[in-house]
Amino acid sequence: MSDERHIQELIRSLPGPEGEPAFREALRAEFVAGMPGADASADGDGTRVTEAPRRVVPLRLGLVGLAIAASLLAFFFVWPRGPEWNVVAVAGEGSVTVNGTTYPSAEALQRMPRTLSPGVHVSVEGGTMLDLAAPGVLSIQLAPGSELEVPGRVAAAGRATYEGLVARGEVRFVTGPDFAGSRLDLDAPAAHVIVTGTTFAVITDADTTCVCVLEGTVEMVSVDGAKEAVTGGTRRTLRRETGEAHAEEILPMERMKLQMLRDAVLGAADADAAGTGR
């Protein structure tokens, strides 16, 4: 038997740890009730546990302290979070899911909320496309099969900063005139994307993230922290597993889609400005 095989067998023969039942039960109660700050002193059938296990109580007190500190910070720096997102259009057959509630796309405009708050999770299935807009700031188009955490403004020194998440699919973005001087940070499975004003798309699955830039420049940060600029007319693809990066010219079809979205958004903004005398 080889040394390697022998060592592996020795390792696998080691017994496993069980964990203290009291610790396990208390942690389970916290997890089910919603961490952090959840009441972990109730067991599964709602009765009280008379003796709290070690380390759970100090952690919970710490979490309560953190929650209070976070609330104060949120009050002074984050509030109001904004912006509110208008649902501009729902097209195609399929469905829209907002924070776990699914609406058939034919009824979505009537039944789903017409404005979405930052941080809401939206996905589109089947052949549905969804357009969202924070007027003047940012417009977003979700292609079928996409999932997004709607960006929101976060506390940051200096410029306004928005953060969001593209979980999967193809999501296109156009920044508006009121975005000038702001920054948008997007998380995707294989990259982090930093935007300061441009028209671009994030196309992603669990392993690969591609950023296509129509105009302007987008910074793309890989999971190991390497930062690269993606300039107008190009696209860059990052693979999470291997760290491979690939840059090339943007595909004509993607260019066309981004141009159409940009023209629609900027055309609407011009019309708004004319209507309000701006």
Added chain:
Amino acid sequence: VRRLEPEALGAFFDRYFHLIHGLAFRLLGNPAQAEDVCQDVFLRVHRGLYRLDTSRDPAPWLAAIVGNACREFWRGKHFQAGQQSVPIAEIGDWQDDHPRSRETPESELVRSEQQRRVRHAILELPDQLREVVVLHDFQALTHQEIATATGASHDAIRKRHSRALARLAEALKERES
């Protein structure tokens, strides 16, 4: 689970507690530290559940969170101070769920001593090598799954695993001699 429904969360916890706690315990080798990290991991998991990909086995994702939490713990002063003050012989008083009834006291003693040596050798490995051994040989993750979980390349993980096994073999031979 993504909707944070209590019943589903309970089932999720029951299914993955052993994986998370076992990994933390084997990476850190200390029950109290493993519990601290385990709590931290479940907190992170709870916060990240909305991005759980229900079409995939969550084990590599969970293993990645445990790995990150342990790495942060290793970097912490608390862990470094603890490592200096806790004798290695006290590490890993693991409960043995293997049946012992057919063993003689002598063979049980031999087996127990061998297990202690293996545990000790694993805990003396550098963090990166220990992580690969624990994930591969305890948790049965493939090299590819470990690569995904840790963000390293498949080739790097394969090499680390081979290096870890070679070091363990060497350490055990030294102890036996």
